[in-house]
Amino acid sequence: MTVKLEDVAKLAGVSPTTVSRVINNYGAISDKTKKAVHAAMNQLNYRPNTLARSLQGKSPHLIGLIFYDVSHPFFGELVSRLENLLFERGYKAILCNSANDPEKEREYLRLLAANQVDGIIAGAHNENIPEYKAYGLPIVSFDRNLAPTIPIVSSDNAQGGRLAASVLSANGVQAPLIITGKELPNSPTNARSQGFHDYFASHGIEPATMAIPFETAAAIRRTEIQRLLTKGQYDGIFCTDDLTAMQVHQQALTMGIRVPDDLKLIGYDGTRFIQNYYPALTTIVQPLDDISKLLVDLLLTRINDHKADLDPNYLLPVSLHQGITA
Amino acid sequence: MTVKLEDVAKLAGVSPTTVSRVINNYGAISDKTKKAVHAAMNQLNYRPNTLARSLQGKSPHLIGLIFYDVSHPFFGELVSRLENLLFERGYKAILCNSANDPEKEREYLRLLAANQVDGIIAGAHNENIPEYKAYGLPIVSFDRNLAPTIPIVSSDNAQGGRLAASVLSANGVQAPLIITGKELPNSPTNARSQGFHDYFASHGIEPATMAIPFETAAAIRRTEIQRLLTKGQYDGIFCTDDLTAMQVHQQALTMGIRVPDDLKLIGYDGTRFIQNYYPALTTIVQPLDDISKLLVDLLLTRINDHKADLDPNYLLPVSLHQGITA
Numbered sequence: 001m002t003v004k005l006e007d008v009a010k011l012a013g014v015s016p017t018t019v020s021r022v023i024n025n026y027g028a029i030s031d032k033t034k035k036a037v038h039a040a041m042n043q044l045n046y047r048p049n050t051l052a053r054s055l056q057g058k059s060p061h062l063i064g065l066i067f068y069d070v071s072h073p074f075f076g077e078l079v080s081r082l083e084n085l086l087f088e089r090g091y092k093a094i095l096c097n098s099a100n101d102p103e104k105e106r107e108y109l110r111l112l113a114a115n116q117v118d119g120i121i122a123g124a125h126n127e128n129i130p131e132y133k134a135y136g137l138p139i140v141s142f143d144r145n146l147a148p149t150i151p152i153v154s155s156d157n158a159q160g161g162r163l164a165a166s167v168l169s170a171n172g173v174q175a176p177l178i179i180t181g182k183e184l185p186n187s188p189t190n191a192r193s194q195g196f197h198d199y200f201a202s203h204g205i206e207p208a209t210m211a212i213p214f215e216t217a218a219a220i221r222r223t224e225i226q227r228l229l230t231k232g233q234y235d236g237i238f239c240t241d242d243l244t245a246m247q248v249h250q251q252a253l254t255m256g257i258r259v260p261d262d263l264k265l266i267g268y269d270g271t272r273f274i275q276n277y278y279p280a281l282t283t284i285v286q287p288l289d290d291i292s293k294l295l296v297d298l299l300l301t302r303i304n305d306h307k308a309d310l311d312p313n314y315l316l317p318v319s320l321h322q323g324i325t326a
Numbered sequence: 327m328t329v330k331l332e333d334v335a336k337l338a339g340v341s342p343t344t345v346s347r348v349i350n351n352y353g354a355i356s357d358k359t360k361k362a363v364h365a366a367m368n369q370l371n372y373r374p375n376t377l378a379r380s381l382q383g384k385s386p387h388l389i390g391l392i393f394y395d396v397s398h399p400f401f402g403e404l405v406s407r408l409e410n411l412l413f414e415r416g417y418k419a420i421l422c423n424s425a426n427d428p429e430k431e432r433e434y435l436r437l438l439a440a441n442q443v444d445g446i447i448a449g450a451h452n453e454n455i456p457e458y459k460a461y462g463l464p465i466v467s468f469d470r471n472l473a474p475t476i477p478i479v480s481s482d483n484a485q486g487g488r489l490a491a492s493v494l495s496a497n498g499v500q501a502p503l504i505i506t507g508k509e510l511p512n513s514p515t516n517a518r519s520q521g522f523h524d525y526f527a528s529h530g531i532e533p534a535t536m537a538i539p540f541e542t543a544a545a546i547r548r549t550e551i552q553r554l555l556t557k558g559q560y561d562g563i564f565c566t567d568d569l570t571a572m573q574v575h576q577q578a579l580t581m582g583i584r585v586p587d588d589l590k591l592i593g594y595d596g597t598r599f600i601q602n603y604y605p606a607l608t609t610i611v612q613p614l615d616d617i618s619k620l621l622v623d624l625l626l627t628r629i630n631d632h633k634a635d636l637d638p639n640y641l642l643p644v645s646l647h648q649g650i651t652a
Contacts, residue, residue, distance in 0.1 A: 005439050009617050069406050074403035080395050087430065095409050095421040104413060109618050113331055115346050218602035246603045273399070276544035277572045
């Protein structure tokens, strides 16, 4: 059984707050009390906290999680799993929603450089952050090229794009459109679009592409989708994220466009949230459990051995959630 | 401009990793290198990191955020805002998804007792956690009674319940139902149900109540909702969270029940996510921006003065998001 701060307090005959103050050398404490607390700590072989471990030159057992924003259901689910897995392995998670703030992202990387966190799992959307390349420190990435030495875990985006195309194609789609974010050079997510195009190209069809940057406000996004649906040129749409697919679905219903009769629709991500609370949406499911486990395993491997030989890319297979929209 | 670790490294003619090792007294570093790094730090007036601050007996500038789970859209949005506000004030956030794990929640409270975090913002769902009462430390609560000394920030749940009832009533509802979680003794959220009942009681109507515990699996929840809707006893439903309302809405559509013609429906929470991606749902909006700001303000007030005189309860007004379901 782990000895607790309270046990020390009880044995020393003081309050837990007093024990905490003695440990952290904070506040006015008499020498007599200090002595009693230290004696109790020794007697119980009380393991000091992370701060004390740091004082001894050991690690703080903190991991930085740098992602777009936990208010986005996909990143909320990913971060939730990562935090749980890290907790099981004795690490706590520092949360960084980097959104569109590269300076904030860099600040968290500097924490790592200063040994205030043991490692970082990053999947943020900012570009050209030099700190990723600057230190040979434990970092793993989700779905982003950060630096040549940083391994990337992704769902098999190309397979996902092909699967989406094959579902639409099997449903008779002849005029497909893909709605995707801004494609960054070298980003693994570009393979979703590539796989989609490749599949249709092999059937002699050239899909149209519409780019709506990820950070576009929902209201603007809705207007663009409305304009698009008004033209009615397409009989099948693949959105490379589920939130955009939800907007397309609801805009279509509002406009009296019958889904799937007039328009087939398929999304990407397939979070538990979507499967539970918007099950109508047919979507490509990223294996979030496996992604999270692999990210944590790779990071802890690198923390324990900075020179561990890791692959540059790890691709995990996707699956289909069959809803009623395609 | 803030002096960075890299600046120190450059001036000292060593790598950032070496500077970090000198600061943290880790690894084999020659005395000459140590001297050069310390000289560079002094010359640049380099502010040491949080760990160094801790070594000096100052605070680690970490705040624990203990909530149900960031994979839930409401808590994802709340935690996202809290992390951003704390970052602006110079604090970093340690994330704890306590879900249904009271032991995990207690572990994070012990971090606080050991001065490894400066304070905690908690809104978790576990009951009877003695640690909340054990220490007179900086904690503020969202929507939960944790201990007599811990201030509670809530949306005005009673007002929200009355508002939901008034919307249904104005739409002609005669046989209302409220679907709510398990009501904990003394929980501020019970006021949602109370306000709803009070409003209808004053119009001579007694609403029915159905309790589905918050942690019920989505599939089971769906089955219960299906059974309920099959009976068709109610012409208006108030769900005390939006996810349940989404399930009722979609189950009704699947069963051919016309919303709002046959069934009026209103939810509670009104996250930005719902307003952007499921705008059809009429719902009571909790003021998440104001809630987050107040939680952070109260916590920092208490961190700076452990005896700060705070109110036991802070109620913030709710508003209505007018969708098409009621």
